[in-house]
Amino acid sequence: MTITLRSPLDMHIHFRQDNMLRVVAPLTAAHFAGGVVMPNLIPPVNTLEALHRYTGEVNAATYGYAFAPYMTLFFRDYSREELEAAKPHIIGIKLYPAGATTNSEAGVREISAMDHVFAEMESLDIPLLVHGETHGFVMDREREFCEVYRYLARTFPRLRITMEHITTRDALDVLEEFDNVAATVTAHHLVITLDDVVGGLMNPHLFCKPIAKRPEDRDALLAAALQVHPKIMLGSDSAPHPVDKKECPGCAAGVFTAPILLPLLADLFERHGALDKLQQFVSDNAIRHYRLTPPSTTVTLERTPMTIPPSYGDVVPMWAGRQLPWSVTNVEAHHTS
Numbered sequence: 001m002t003i004t005l006r007s008p009l010d011m012h013i014h015f016r017q018d019n020m021l022r023v024v025a026p027l028t029a030a031h032f033a034g035g036v037v038m039p040n041l042i043p044p045v046n047t048l049e050a051l052h053r054y055t056g057e058v059n060a061a062t063y064g065y066a067f068a069p070y071m072t073l074f075f076r077d078y079s080r081e082e083l084e085a086a087k088p089h090i091i092g093i094k095l096y097p098a099g100a101t102t103n104s105e106a107g108v109r110e111i112s113a114m115d116h117v118f119a120e121m122e123s124l125d126i127p128l129l130v131h132g133e134t135h136g137f138v139m140d141r142e143r144e145f146c147e148v149y150r151y152l153a154r155t156f157p158r159l160r161i162t163m164e165h166i167t168t169r170d171a172l173d174v175l176e177e178f179d180n181v182a183a184t185v186t187a188h189h190l191v192i193t194l195d196d197v198v199g200g201l202m203n204p205h206l207f208c209k210p211i212a213k214r215p216e217d218r219d220a221l222l223a224a225a226l227q228v229h230p231k232i233m234l235g236s237d238s239a240p241h242p243v244d245k246k247e248c249p250g251c252a253a254g255v256f257t258a259p260i261l262l263p264l265l266a267d268l269f270e271r272h273g274a275l276d277k278l279q280q281f282v283s284d285n286a287i288r289h290y291r292l293t294p295p296s297t298t299v300t301l302e303r304t305p306m307t308i309p310p311s312y313g314d315v316v317p318m319w320a321g322r323q324l325p326w327s328v329t330n331v332e333a334h335h336t337s
């Protein structure tokens with residue numbers, strides 16, 4: 001059995017920098033025709049100069065692949081002139097509440113104090129991508145943040161907002177309430193719950209922000225993805241950390257999934273009799289929402305088992321050592337001129 005996907009896209013990726021970038025970016029570019037590259041570097045990508053430099057580094061790391069990096073800026077109090085200058089080079093601006101996750105210390109402390117920036121982004125039609133967590137109790141952070149999503153969606157009705165890596169039924173409710181709100185969902189949040197992270201022996205490689213939630217949340221997200229909700233896109237939040245930052249006290253948040261995403265999703269969609277829906281989840285919805293023309297590729301997966309390697313460089317992938325029934329067997333780029 002085989003399945004062929006056209007121009008799969010990963011709408012939320014952490015590529016990092018330097019050696020890590022050179023290890024992980026080709027793994028994404030080998031399977032995906034494009035992806036949204038997150039700006040939470042140290043220091044964050046929050047000037048046009050830093051954006052151009054980072055774009056060059058990403059292009060160098062993915063050289064030879066038919067891969068479009070969709071770059072983002074790290075949200076701050078930008079002027080209209082800065083936004084106008086950045087617009088042709090970015091897919092959107094990523095907002096982090098200060099301290100909510102890895103490398104987010106430069107994030108926003110008071111969201112309503114940034115209304116003037118949201119208004120400019122709305123008038124320039126620059127999408128806003130949001131890490132939606134409060135500083136409340138860890139299991140409640142996304143649910144509590146839904147009021148912020150509602151505030152933004154209501155106050156700026158033409159601002160295109162993406163709720164990144166949603167993990168709760170509450171966020172699915174917000175999706176239904178507003179035309180200007182879309183969402184990414186990771187592969188791991190479609191298959192794991194908090195039990196997989198800390199219910200038995202603790203698994204640091206499944207620890208991420210937002211933390212995996214309850215079975216009913218996972219099931220609601222999965223149902224939405226399998227029905228191909230038109231506003232839900234794959235955004236893996238593949239977030240590599242060196243093994244010594246994961247297997248230690250004070251484990252860094254982030255699950256590294258880039259090289260296993262398509263096999264994992266093929267297995268998941270097949271088990272739910274929804275293989276024919278995978279194309280929309282991994283590409284079509286994102287193309288429509290962001291009006292993209294990614295490189296034209298076809299990616300073939302076969303029902304040939306893949307054993308997940310113990311590591312890629314010094315990064316341990318999700319489910320290292322496990323077997324997945326599907327693997328990517330061919331990728332073709334179609335050059336159009």
Ligand code: NCD
Binds near residue numbers: 102131240253255
């Ligand atoms: C991400 C990272 O490591 O950069 N970590 C994570 O747990 N997802 C940041 C993020 O997207 O929250």
Ligand code: ZN
Binds near residue numbers: 013038239
């Ligand atoms: Zn992320």
